[in-house]
Amino acid sequence: xxxxxxxxxxxxxxxxLALALTGGLRxxxxxxxxxxxxxxxxxxxxxxxxxxxxxxFAAFLAHLWTTEGLGLPLPVLDRLLDEGRVLLVFDGLxx
Numbered sequence: 001x002x003x004x005x006x007x008x009x010x011x012x013x014x015x016x017l018a019l020a021l022t023g024g025l026r027x028x029x030x031x032x033x034x035x036x037x038x039x040x041x042x043x044x045x046x047x048x049x050x051x052x053x054x055x056x057f058a059a060f061l062a063h064l065w066t067t068e069g070l071g072l073p074l075p076v077l078d079r080l081l082d083e084g085r086v087l088l089v090f091d092g093l094x095x
Contacts, residue, residue: 001093014041014089021087037087038080040071044092 004010018039020031047060061077064070071077080086 011091014091017087017089034087036085038072038085039087039089040077041089041091044090044094 002010002013017031018041021034021037021039042061047057052060058074061071062074065073072080077086
């Protein structure tokens with residue numbers, strides 16, 4: 001969990017991490033422990049909307065894929081999650 005004030009760069013760091021993982025690992029060994037993981041950033045402000053209060057998280061992820069082209073198709077996501085190959089990054093959690 002990364003905590004910080006608004007504007008401190010938490011979302012930017014999440015996006016950088018996702019970009020770094022999709023672009024390959026650096027030669028200095030950075031992020032080597034995350035090799036083979038597929039990053040998926042979930043912006044929680046979107047999931048917190050009233051329309052999703054009676055829906056499952058899986059339905060939300062399916063919606064992101066079918067309407068916005070974000071994420072992965074659910075069968076693929078389920079398989080990758082079962083294999084431990086997805087790095088889920090939740091952005092915008094308010095404590």
